[in-house]
Amino acid sequence: MKSKLLEMNNVGIVVENLDKAIGFFTEIGLTLEGRMIVEDEWAGRVTGLGNQSVEIAMMVTPDGHSRLELSKFLTPATISDHRTAPVNSLGYLRIMFRVNNIDELLSRLLKLGAELVGEVINYQNVYRLCYIRGTEGLLIGLAEQLGEQTTKDILENS
Incomplete structure (x- = not known):
């Protein structure tokens, strides 16, 4: 049987x-679902890092369907940093x-030290969009849907 x-x-x-x-990420609207230390031989076997200890926090979106796992490696130490790479870099x-009110959220995030990368733009009267550099320089996109049309509609009509 083929996997799905x-x-x-x-x-x-x-x-x-x-x-x-x-x-x-709580300020954006995610909720902390749980936090724990992950260590033991099995964890290093999964990641290929061998002996490791990682503190993780699982964040969940309001609809409960999407999760963001935040990890802080205790051992081994991190070896590279991609956080400030430009948008056209390979990888993440x-x-x-x-979001439902991009201007209000952007105002709150800027007060927390986030930086607007470019500007807030109106994409075909479907979304207002922007990129920010959030905590630790992470690139975050924010999109406010303006009407009933969705990304799927845009892709199907292009």
Whole structure:
């Protein structure tokens, strides 16, 4: 029997300051679902890192369908940093959140130290969009849907 995809379980991001990252994503609207230390031989076998100890925090969206796993490696130490790479870099680009009042949220996030990357734009009267550099320089997209049309509609009509 051929395997089939059931759901996307989560997206993982490695951070330096777990408390600050939890606070930032809580401000966006995610809820802390749980926090724990993951260690033991099985964890290192899954990641290929061998002996490891990682503190994780699982954040969940209001609809309960999407999760963001924030990880702080205690051992081994992190070895590279992609947080400030430009948008056209290979690998992780950004996480995009759909919000209901982009201006109000942007105002709150800027007070927490986030930086607007470009500007807030109106995309075909379907979305207002922007990118910000959030906590630890992570690239975050914010999108406010303006009407009934969705991304799926745009892709199907292009």
